[in-house]
Amino acid sequence: MCHAAIIGNGIAGITAARRLRALRPDWRISVISGESRYHYSRPALMYIFMGHMRYADTKPFEDRVWADERIELVRDWVTEIDVAASRLRLHAGGTLAYDKLLIATGSQSNRFGWPGQDLRRVQGLYDLIDLHTLTENMRDTRRSVIVGGGLIGVELAEMLHSRGVHVTMLIRETDYWRNVLPAEESAMVSRLIRHEGFDLRLETRLAEILDDGTGAAWAVVTDRGERIEAQLVGLTVGVSPNIDLVRDTAIKAGRGVLVDESLRTNVDNIWAAGDCAEIVRPHVERNLLQQVWYTGKAQGRVAGEAMAGVETRYEPGIWYNSAKFLDLEYQTYGDVRPNPRDGERHLWWEHADGRKGVRLVCDSAGVFIGLNTMGVRYRHEVCEGWIRDRRSIDDVVAQLPQANFDSEFSRRYESEIAATMREQTR
Amino acid sequence: MIELRVLSYSHDEERIGFTDPPRATPRPINIGERAGMAMLATGAFAFVICGMAGVRRGSWPALIASFGLITIGGCVYYWRRWAGSTPGIKHDGNTFNNVQTRGLWAWGLAIVITLFYIAYYWYHELKAIGMPPVLDGTIRLVDPLSLALRGKPADQWFMYSFLYTLAVLIFGVRMVMKYRHNRYHLIRTASVSFFQLGFAFLLPGILVALHQPDHYFTYFWPLSPQPLWPGDGYGFGAGKFHALADKGVMGMFILGFSAFMFLLATPVLTYLFGKRWYCSWVCGCGGLAETLGDPWRQLSDKSTTAWKIERWMIHSVLVAIVLVTAFLWIDYAQSGAITGTWAMPLRKVYYFVIVQVFAGVIGVGFYPLMGSRVWCRFGCPMAAALGILQRYFSRFRITTNGGQCMSCGNCSTYCEMGIDVRGYAQRGENIVRASCVGCGVCAAVCPRGVLKLENGASSEGRYEGVGGPLPQLVHDLRNPPVAQQAEGPARIAQTREGTR
Ligand SMILES: Cc1cc2nc3c(=O)[nH]c(=O)nc-3n(C[C@H](O)[C@H](O)[C@H](O)COP(=O)(O)OP(=O)(O)OC[C@H]3O[C@@H](n4cnc5c(N)ncnc54)[C@H](O)[C@@H]3O)c2cc1C
Ligand code: SF4
Ligand code: SF4
Numbered sequence: 054m055c056h057a058a059i060i061g062n063g064i065a066g067i068t069a070a071r072r073l074r075a076l077r078p079d080w081r082i083s084v085i086s087g088e089s090r091y092h093y094s095r096p097a098l099m100y101i102f103m104g105h106m107r108y109a110d111t112k113p114f115e116d117r118v119w120a121d122e123r124i125e126l127v128r129d130w131v132t133e134i135d136v137a138a139s140r141l142r143l144h145a146g147g148t149l150a151y152d153k154l155l156i157a158t159g160s161q162s163n164r165f166g167w168p169g170q171d172l173r174r175v176q177g178l179y180d181l182i183d184l185h186t187l188t189e190n191m192r193d194t195r196r197s198v199i200v201g202g203g204l205i206g207v208e209l210a211e212m213l214h215s216r217g218v219h220v221t222m223l224i225r226e227t228d229y230w231r232n233v234l235p236a237e238e239s240a241m242v243s244r245l246i247r248h249e250g251f252d253l254r255l256e257t258r259l260a261e262i263l264d265d266g267t268g269a270a271w272a273v274v275t276d277r278g279e280r281i282e283a284q285l286v287g288l289t290v291g292v293s294p295n296i297d298l299v300r301d302t303a304i305k306a307g308r309g310v311l312v313d314e315s316l317r318t319n320v321d322n323i324w325a326a327g328d329c330a331e332i333v334r335p336h337v338e339r340n341l342l343q344q345v346w347y348t349g350k351a352q353g354r355v356a357g358e359a360m361a362g363v364e365t366r367y368e369p370g371i372w373y374n375s376a377k378f379l380d381l382e383y384q385t386y387g388d389v390r391p392n393p394r395d396g397e398r399h400l401w402w403e404h405a406d407g408r409k410g411v412r413l414v415c416d417s418a419g420v421f422i423g424l425n426t427m428g429v430r431y432r433h434e435v436c437e438g439w440i441r442d443r444r445s446i447d448d449v450v451a452q453l454p455q456a457n458f459d460s461e462f463s464r465r466y467e468s469e470i471a472a473t474m475r476e477q478t479r
Numbered sequence: 480m481i482e483l484r485v486l487s488y489s490h491d492e493e494r495i496g497f498t499d500p501p502r503a504t505p506r507p508i509n510i511g512e513r514a515g516m517a518m519l520a521t522g523a524f525a526f527v528i529c530g531m532a533g534v535r536r537g538s539w540p541a542l543i544a545s546f547g548l549i550t551i552g553g554c555v556y557y558w559r560r561w562a563g564s565t566p567g568i569k570h571d572g573n574t575f576n577n578v579q580t581r582g583l584w585a586w587g588l589a590i591v592i593t594l595f596y597i598a599y600y601w602y603h604e605l606k607a608i609g610m611p612p613v614l615d616g617t618i619r620l621v622d623p624l625s626l627a628l629r630g631k632p633a634d635q636w637f638m639y640s641f642l643y644t645l646a647v648l649i650f651g652v653r654m655v656m657k658y659r660h661n662r663y664h665l666i667r668t669a670s671v672s673f674f675q676l677g678f679a680f681l682l683p684g685i686l687v688a689l690h691q692p693d694h695y696f697t698y699f700w701p702l703s704p705q706p707l708w709p710g711d712g713y714g715f716g717a718g719k720f721h722a723l724a725d726k727g728v729m730g731m732f733i734l735g736f737s738a739f740m741f742l743l744a745t746p747v748l749t750y751l752f753g754k755r756w757y758c759s760w761v762c763g764c765g766g767l768a769e770t771l772g773d774p775w776r777q778l779s780d781k782s783t784t785a786w787k788i789e790r791w792m793i794h795s796v797l798v799a800i801v802l803v804t805a806f807l808w809i810d811y812a813q814s815g816a817i818t819g820t821w822a823m824p825l826r827k828v829y830y831f832v833i834v835q836v837f838a839g840v841i842g843v844g845f846y847p848l849m850g851s852r853v854w855c856r857f858g859c860p861m862a863a864a865l866g867i868l869q870r871y872f873s874r875f876r877i878t879t880n881g882g883q884c885m886s887c888g889n890c891s892t893y894c895e896m897g898i899d900v901r902g903y904a905q906r907g908e909n910i911v912r913a914s915c916v917g918c919g920v921c922a923a924v925c926p927r928g929v930l931k932l933e934n935g936a937s938s939e940g941r942y943e944g945v946g947g948p949l950p951q952l953v954h955d956l957r958n959p960p961v962a963q964q965a966e967g968p969a970r971i972a973q974t975r976e977g978t979r
Binding site: 114217 | 883901
């Protein structure tokens with residue numbers, strides 16, 4: 054009997070395990086993960102902390118599913134992959150031999166070597182370990198500084214704020230997440246953040262974290278020389294693939310574990326998927342490193358098929374993502390750059406209340422290539438169809454009402470949006 | 480090398496979970512909230528004094544001092560409480576709050592509501608065995624209102640319906656403030672409040688004043704079976720058919736209306752809009768669940784086992800009401816006795832067990848322990864009938880927005896009917912479930928905008944390739960629910976009309 058071992062019970066590892074089970078009813082499948090026994094939804098971390106859901110509510114499947122599908126769950130850390138012997142060494146002791154292995158170890162929070170970054174009460178937000186630490190750190194925390202203005206930064210800010218902690222956010226860019234969001238969206242979110250009472254410091258970097266004499270943080274110093282009191286320092290400056298396990302092994306890694314389009318590593322019986330995988334594609338110069346939930350799910354599925362020996366290939370498809378900044382929902386489809394590239398046109402509509410906006414993007418030939426929505430929900434299928442079918446921007450403007458996905462009785466702005474957009478295309 | 484911090488982590492998330500993180504500063508309580516609370520407390524105090532004193536006859540000043548203050552205080556409190564935060568989903572602390580997590584306060588509250596129900600439902604029986612007259616004082620308190628509305632003094636039923644309506648209105652204010660960013664909830668809450676106040680409180684009162692039968696126009700067979708049971712209305716849970724048939728035009732109208740609602744309006748409206756047209760827009764039980772019950776909606780059980788129990792229980796009650804009704808008429812046809820002979824005990828048992836104990840005492844009394852829709856989910860025969868229509872003959876569904884779900888679980892957690900919404904959403908499937916009351920909360924709480932309640936163009940797309948409603952029904956009868964077998968495909972849902 055073939056034994057497939059999977060390291061990591063995140064969305065990539067778990068999707069692979071279930072796909073593999075569907076294809077190979079008689080294999081032995083084990084999932085080894087150190088963070089939790091069961092798979093849970095990582096994006097839901099904030100809701101556990103804020104008291105919207107219990108940990109148990111964030112588990113996407115009932116516990117009985119794993120027994121039903123004969124997927125063995127092992128809660129332990131893998132400390133070493135012995136590639137030559139096809140064997141894993143586990144932290145709690147013992148080894149586990151495999152025939153096929155999937156590495157789905159996710160990401161790690163970045164730290165850029167700041168003085169004081171290893172002090173107590175300095176932390177990131179990635180996993181249950183961080184959540185646990187944060188809960189403990191809250192005991193002494195009245196003021197906090199969050200470094201980095203990405204999605205996780207604003208989530209951490211919201212979490213702390215919900216517990217009455219004062220939040221200062223240090224952001225390198227000229228506006229919130231300006232390296233990803235176009236100017237208007239970025240400004241909109243910044244406005245909301247300030248409205249919520251967070252102290253948003255733009256174009257400011259962290260220089261140093263100060264020790265209170267007991268090995269814990271008490272303040273930070275910025276590159277402008279300001280000192281800001283903080284009993285808690287959140288470092289949310291992005292994540293990098295977690296490749297701890299493959300260092301010093303025969304498995305090749307760049308930024309992530311290097312895999313081909315069927316997610317196989319350079320070692321024959323080892324695959325990698327999800328946040329930790331870096332996909333090398335023929336004829337494409339840039340390797341693909343995708344670190345979101347949806348891509349983890351899609352890659353996990355492909356990895357499961359590949360391990361089963363089925364002919365398969367990961368195709369990235371049309372990009373989409375969504376997020377929520379405080380009360381503001383955001384969706385993006387296709388190719389929306391923070392700044393228009395040569396010949397590209399960005400059309401922007403913003404509601405007078407400053408809490409809703411839609412951006413349509415077309416290339417120099419007037420072909421629609423992507424859109425952003427803020428505070429408005431659009432239909433995935435419709436937006437994707439426009440991009441896939443290379444519709445003209447005029448068509449898209451005319452068909453906007455088809456895309457609206459807001460709840461019934463919501464006010465609709467599509468005619469106003471269309472009018473604004475037409476003015477801009479003229 | 481893996482960090483030591485990581486290797487040494489051994490928290491037991493299954494057993495201990497994650498506890499209430501300490502607060503840096505207490506949540507600020509604004510002046511409006513304080514004023515509301517002060518009025519509430521004063522009103523409650525006046526209520527207790529009047530109740531205890533066993534007043535003989537109510538007066539407007541006493542009514543205003545007690546219920547008037549309670550109402551205004553409650554509304555002001557919730558208004559200012561939610562106005563203090565920006566519009567959007569604010570569920571902070573729900574899982575730590577004692578009264579919302581089956582803590583001591585929840586048990587206390589459940590016991591109080593349960594006792595309240597028992598005291599009002601079995602008022603005469605309890606009085607006969609010597610219940611102290613505390614309730615009488617509180618009933619007298621609402622005399623002025625009852626006299627003004629109905630031209631006669633209050634009784635325990637008037638009092639009950641008065642309190643029920645107040646609860647819907649006060650917590651309706653809470654609901655409106657909490658979901659003020661979402662027009663579906665604003666309009667829906669206005670609708671349940673309107674039907675409760677107008678059709679379940681004012682109209683029956685006016686009918687009494689006009690010496691007409693006091694009918695509740697928002698309840699029909701099988702939820703409220705009495706008008707279509709033979710009987711003259713006297714006796715425990717007695718039918719009212721003959722009493723109504725004797726009441727001239729109004730009586731005939733009520734009978735006609737009941738039959739029309741059940742036979743024609745219900746299937747048509749459910750085809751067009753799903754069972755929500757009734758369950759979360761009109762019905763009084765639903766109205767209370769959607770207002771007073773909102774703080775406890777997350778307590779519903781989401782397990783597959785609960786779903787199986789639900790299927791058995793609710794359909795058994797539907798079968799029971801059909802049988803009891805049929806037997807009563809057969810009995811009447813045989814014996815000619817409108818009070819019934821052999822079928823009478825069946826009626827009494829049904830009335831006691833289902834209408835009183837299940838719908839009332841458990842249905843509402845257990846809000847803080849089992850969530851707000853226990854009755855609607857496990858017991859209501861109307862919901863069972865509407866559910867069958869919704870599952871097989873309706874355009875209504877909840878559409879999943881492509882592959883946007885990130886399995887966070889907010890939708891399932893806050894589904895009061897215990898539907899594992901996420902189970903469908905994460906597979907990119909639309910949600911077509913008999914039990915969904917269309918409250919719209921799953922769609923409102925989803926942080927990624929994945930869900931939308933919709934009336935499709937037709938009822939297609941809900942038969943999973945087995946062809947049509949009947950084959951689907953047979954298929955569902957043969958295949959009880961199973962824990963999700965999904966291998967979580969990253970397939971993009973087809974949200975176009977008619978496909979799923
Ligand atoms: C706070 C937060 C919010 C997010 N929100 C969103 C969002 O809204 N939308 C979105 O698309 N994405 C979001 N993401 C990103 C998303 O969660 C990740 O892309 C996704 O979880 C990656 O899945 P994965 O399976 O690749 O890895 P992970 O989910 O990271 O799983 C890896 C698992 O591997 C285990 N592991 C690692 N090393 C070892 C070892 N040596 N031995 C044993 N086990 C090991 C870990 O225990 C971990 O459970 C968010 C991430 C965070 C941190
Ligand atoms: S599925 Fe959604 S709309 Fe239906 S009952 Fe549950 S929360 Fe309400
Ligand atoms: S549908 Fe929305 S609320 Fe439900 S699990 Fe998915 S993302 Fe979360």
